[in-house]
Amino acid sequence: MSATAGQAADGVRSLADRFGIEPGMVVMEMGYDDDVDQDLRDVLTDRCGELVDEDTDEVVDAVLVWYRDGDGDLFELLVDALGPLADNGVVWLLTPKAGRDGHVEPSEVAESAQTAGLQQTSTISAGRDWSGARLVLRRGAKAKK
Template sequence: MRSEGTDEVDVAEGNPLAAPVTKLGFAPGQIVIEYGYDDDVDDAVREAVEQVVEGPLEDEDYDGVVDVVLLWWRDGDGDLADELVDALTTMEEGGFIALLTPGAGRGDRVPAHDVQEACTVCSLTASGGVALGEWVGQRLVGRK
């Protein structure tokens, strides 16, 4: 929900993950496409994103330009740099990639150096991690 007269999301009512989702940069009115969906994703995170952007997540069949790419990525999913390059082709200028990787204790956790290397290859900068349940989110943006 938005507070009267502002674009701020009221996180007191609703999903407790709305605050960390907002911290990643999600905001009302954004078009978000989701890649990497599988049975291990956190539905509460997905719902929080939909609540904050005030609309549904688009799936891989969406062919329009988007503001945000929500990318669920696990160790063993392939070449992260290739996936990031593909994601960049769907984004509006000024958009970002929200990279969600498994958190501590999971066997498919993505090593931090893998994310950093992929970002370097793609000329992206990663923000610090935001805890989202069993996942960690990072905002990836183009270097200026």
């Protein structure tokens, strides 16, 4: 059993609260692959229902972006995440923790987020191998919708 699965009743369940995910929210997921933290996904889908993919026509309350070094241009991915995002929505950028394959330097996250019109408000441990950066629109940054 993984450390994350062992914490499912306590620590990971509270992640749904720390992610701000509520029942009825529409949550889009980008960058899914076989290395994502399935326990975290399960906790979030238990809270809000199925995650929608990037082809959705819905306005979404939150976007989960799984991103690893080498996945392409982070700035472009964040801009794509903003398309369906509600004005008061949040982007959770999930990246491998330091020392894990695909780790992304915090400076790259900060630079890409700022260029995309986002600001980082917090960082959390999002599982055994993943960190989550909470990104929100800077005031006045979403005039392009």
